[in-house]
Amino acid sequence: MKLLQFAQPEQGSRLGLVKGDEIFDLTACAPHPASLHDLYYRHGGNKNSIETTVDSINIRNAPRLSLRDLLDNTDDPNQPHLISPVTAPADAPHKLRIWLAGVTHEDSAKLREIEAKQATGDAVNVYDQKYRECAQGGTPELFAKNDTAALVGHGGCISHPHNTQRLVPETELVTIYGLNDTGQIERLGYTGGNDYTDNGIEAENPLNLPQAKNWSHGCASLGPLMVTNSAYDNSSVAVSCEVIRNNTRIAYKEGHTGQNHLNMPDGLFHLERSLFSRLPLEPDTLQILYWGTPIVFSDDDLESGLREGDRVCMTFEGIGPLENPIVAFPQTNQLQWLDNHR
Secondary structure (H helix, E strand, C coil): CEEEEEEECCCEEEEEEEECCEEEEHHHCCCCCCCHHHHHHHCCHHHHCHHHHHHCCCCCCCCEEEHHHHHHCCCCCCCCEECCCCCCCCCCHHHEEEEEEECCCHHHHHHHHHHHHHHHCCCCCHHHHHHHHHHCCCCCEEEECCCHHHEECCCCCEEECCCCCCEECCEEEEEEEEECCCCCEEEEEEEEEEECEEHHHHHHCHHHHHHHHCCCCCCEEEEEEEEEHHHCCCCCEEEEEEEEECCEEEEEEEEEECHHHCCCCCCHHHHHHHHHHHCCCCCCCEEEEECCCCCCCCCCCCCCCCCCCCEEEEEECCCEEEEEEEEECCCCCCCHHHHHCC
C-alpha cells in the first residue's frame, strides 16, 4: 500500500491513497483522516494496522487526483502539490522525531575520511574507526534534525545558509515508526530522503556535525510517498542522485542501499536498538530514521557543492522521485543588538 500527503489550495493538507497513477483523497472520506499521524493514532492504525484501517474507508466517491500531475508540480503552490509523506500535528511539532544515521555504507565512510584529512592536514581516522566499530557491533553514529518545520517534501525548497562551505545531498532510505496500542514500536513504512549536509565544516572537525546538519528554511526532504512495511522489500534498493544546474546535468551517481548494504550485524535493527533503547518512542509520536547514504560526491564530482538555483533529483526503487530546488537563505538582522552589546 502506498500513502502520501498533499496540499490542496484552500483546503490545506490531505492524506491520499495511491493506486497506480490515481490518488484517492482519504481526507474527504469518513472518518476524514487528515494525515498519516491522524490515521495511525486517531483512527485505529496503531491498533488494527495502517492497511486494515485504510481498507475500511469507503473510497468509492473519493475525489481523485493524478499522481503524475502532483509529481510534475514542483513550483506552483497554488495548485495541488506534494508535501512530506509524514508531518507532525500543526500544534504539536514535538510529536515527530527526526533522527539520522551516518557512516553506514563503505563508500560514504571512505570519502568522509579523505575529506577530513584534506581539510585538516591530519591523519584523521575517526570515520574509518566508526565504520569498523559498527561492523563489529559497536555504537552507530546517530544524530538529530530538531526542527520539523525544516523538513520538506517533493518540490520543497532547501535553503543555502550564507556561511555554508560546501553543501551536498545525501541519498537515503528512510523508515517511519509508530508506537502501537500494545506499547510496541513498529515499522509503518519506507520513503526516500535527502539529508542535506554542509560537509565542508564537518570535514574541518567532526564536532561541527550538529551545525553541518541543521539550519532553518529547509535542511532535509522526504518523499514522494510512503510504502507500507508489508509491501516493501528493504533488502536491496537501487537509488540515484542527479544535480541540475542551468538546465544541465553537472553531477550524477547511482548506488544501492538496504539491509544487504548496511555495515553492521543485525542490519537495520542495530540502528533501531541503539536509538530506541536510549530514546523510547513516546505515545502519539512518530519517528523518522534516515539510514545513511551509499552515494557521496567528492569535490571532483561536485566542485564547491550545491549552489543557489541548483535542483537535486533523486530516485528510490519502489518509491519514486524526490526533487528539491536550492534557494537563498532568508536575510535577517537579528544579531544587531547582540553585536552592539558584546
